[in-house]
Amino acid sequence: MKIVACIKQVPDSAAKVVFEDGRVSWGDAPLVINPWDEYSVEAALQAKETHGGTVTVISLGGENDKEAIKHALAMGADDAILISDPALRGLDTQSIARVLATAIQKVGEVDLAFFGRQAIDSDSGVTASQTARVLGWPALTLAAVVSVEGNSINVERSIEEGRQSVSANLPAVVSLVKDFGEPRYPSFMGIRKAARAEVPTWSLSDLGMEAPASVISWPEVMNPPSREVVCEMITGDSPEAIASTLVEKILSEKVI
């Protein structure tokens, strides 16, 4: 079975992301694998362990953006491809999906492409579905349980109301949620392999495509409005008097 896990490199979740001088900045916070994509790699590795085959990791980014890829290799992925091209900067999800779909086709004979449910930086959550659409494959999103039998895949989707069972024929795109189960840590053997791995870089011309045109642009990005908190100390002659003043304040401010 040929399995692909698509991953994204994002600022660490502890980073303070702000909009400064016309740019989104996360200071000197490290870049890491998108936490949701760790589930995608875990699902890919489990599929490989059950059915055999290989796991290839695909990521888009700058030439030095290999942190996420190395993490996935250290978890146990067999190989990785970094798609890097100056023309990819600022593309929308639809364009990214076209690039990923082309890369998946170039890898060839892929049975399953796993994604995390969304990226923690842009939070759009549609790349998996859009990639499936470009490939013409079924998109089984929000998967908590994945099982493959022969040429078909069954997925339990974790949705607000409960679980939904869906099935489709391979090849298919699957996006994962936390309910899938904790992703493994990198192993020491994996760490050594990842540290030594030469990750091939594909440009758009390697993929035989022009830069897709974005249909969504970012005309404006802004910081969330800062909350103004005023602290007022309530004083009184007795606890009862303080409580009574507090109750009046709460009622007049319509807190309850």
Added chain:
Amino acid sequence: MDFSLTEEHQMTERMVQNFALKEIQPIIKEYDRKQEPIPFAINRMGELGILGICFPIRYGGQGMDFISLGLACENLEAVDTSLRVAMSVHVGLCALTLLQWGTEEQKNKYLIPLASGIKLGCGVFTEPGMGSDVSSMVTSAKKDGNSYIINGEKMWISLASKADLALVTVRTSKNEKKSSNGLTTFIVELDSPGITRGDIHGKLGVRAGSTGWINFQDVRVPVENRIGQEGEGFKITMSAFDHGRYTVAAGAAGIIRSSMEASVKYAKVRTSFGKPLSEHQLIKEKIARMSQDYDISRLLYLRAGWLKNKGIRNTLETSFAKKYATEASFQAVNDAIQIHGAYGYSDEYDLERFMRNARGAMIYEGSSEIQILIQSGYALGERKDKPLRCELPAYDPEFWQS
């Protein structure tokens, strides 16, 4: 001179840190209060390969180097000392000493299950009546045919009640001119008849760590379990301490780092006299000292790890690292508590636990006073490293990873 860590080292740090933060940090306070080890912690460290991190794959290990061992210890103790203590006794005192002094048969029989995390090891030296003065131990072993019979009591033993195997040093002769020449070391299976053991509670710190006593009553140990030769026990024990102290030093750097990170975070958000604490010079001084001490401690332990990788004796350098880092960690957490004020004094924050934990490391594995004797001995020319019959092998990636 290259001070950079390799990509393998950096990934090792992150992996161990993620494990400790994700699985231990959320529950450590609860177990520290209960004075109980986290039940799954050591097994999990075994599953993840951390307990065998620096051993050759052929002996069940993970094939990483000795610097990786130090980095793992720093990141474990940055969350809780009990995790690093497990490394100190299982890896440092027991398994690394076996790698250094054991025969091929002993390594195959005992190092493989230890390094692969199937069995847990500890180091058994201290007694109720002796600690720093190793050569005055009285627990004895008498040769009887193809066995030795051990009698006596050992105390303050980390993992005493949890370990499967113990590296034990005892007295085999009282007639030597130098009493240290009368010691011999064994690897002992702790389920052997005649062994009773238990835990000690009421410690100031490392309350989620297991510390206990082991009593030997006519415990028969086969002669093939003797490590090295009869009379080599003192040298073997000193090798064990070189390894153990390295892990203690690295771990102490983790306490300094955590104290500093907590202080920086708090000092930026807490205000006093109308400005953040971080803008007060007296607070800056404390934070600067933590930051400097972290750097010094880390450099000192990484140098010891580098020497270990090269196969060069490092008793003095490890002693520098152990004494400096443990004392600096106590100072750092004391300052961090001062910065946090009353909050630092309560167990709402991790600092009071770190402070209790940091105190022990100035006592165990060679007290600060013993480190001073070692260091002055070298400086005054009274002490020189003589070649040992068995040295810790230099880290050779090919041998380690094949």
